[in-house]
Amino acid sequence: MKALQFIAVCALLVSATASFSHEKSSHHGQAAAAPQQQAWGIAGEAAKATRTITLRMTDDMRFTPSHFNVQRGETVRLRVQNQGQVLHEVVLGTQASLEQHAAMMREHPGMEHAEAHMAHVKPGRKDDLLWNFNRAGSFDFACLVAGHFEAGMRGSFTVTP
Template structure:
C-alpha cells in the first residue's frame, strides 16, 4: 500500500473530526503504539479544540497496521469495505499505513469539539478490537 507522499501537497478537506494540519503548527506529538495483540496504546487520547497534533503511530508488531481517524460510523463502513476489497488502496491525510518496525505520522488540526475514533481497518484487525477514541475538549473561552 502506498504511504502518504510527504512532498506532495496535502488535500485539506474539512471532516467531522477536523482537517489536515500543517507540520509547522504542531505543538504536541502523541505516540500511539500498535502491536499484533490488535490494540493501540494508549487507546484514548484527549486534545483541545484548535490543537494541531502529530499522531505518531509506532508499529511494534510483525504485520502491517494502520491508523485511520474518523467517526465510529465512518470507520465501521470503511472496515466493511476493506473486508470486501482487502487489496483496496487508500491514502488520505487522516490515515497512516505502518509496516512492521516502522512509524507513521498524521498531522491533524482538531477544529471541532466532540468524541471521535481511530482504528486499524486492515481486515480482521478492526473486528478484533483495534480501535481507540479521541476526545476533543472545547476551546478555552
C-alpha cells in the same frame, strides 16, 4: 465496442487505484489536494504542531494509548509506531465512518488508500500523522487492515472546547 468498454474499465481501475494508494507520494507534476474538512478535524501543518502523541500498535490488536484528549483548535503530531510483525494502520473518524470503511476493506481486502487522516505503518516502523482537531466532540480511530478492526483494534479521542 468491447475494446472501448475494456478501455473505460481500465481507466476507472487506474483512477480508483490512484485515489487509494497506501504509499505517501508527491504525485510529481500534480498539485497537492487541498485539505478536506472532516467531522473530526482537518489535516494539520507540521510547523503548527504543539505536541506529539505516540500511538503504539501491536499484533495483539491493540493501540496504546487507546484514548487521548486534545483541545479544539490544537494541531497534534500523532507518531504512529508499529511494534508488531504485520502491517497496521491508524484511521481517524467517527464510529459510522470507520464501520463503513471497514466493510469496504472486507469486500476489497487488497484495496490501497491514502488520506490525511490515516497512516499505514509497516512492521517495526513509524509514521507521523499531522491533524488539526478543529471540531469538538468524541471521535474514534481504528486499524482497518482486514480482520484487525473486527478483533478490536480501535480507540477513541475527545476534543474539548
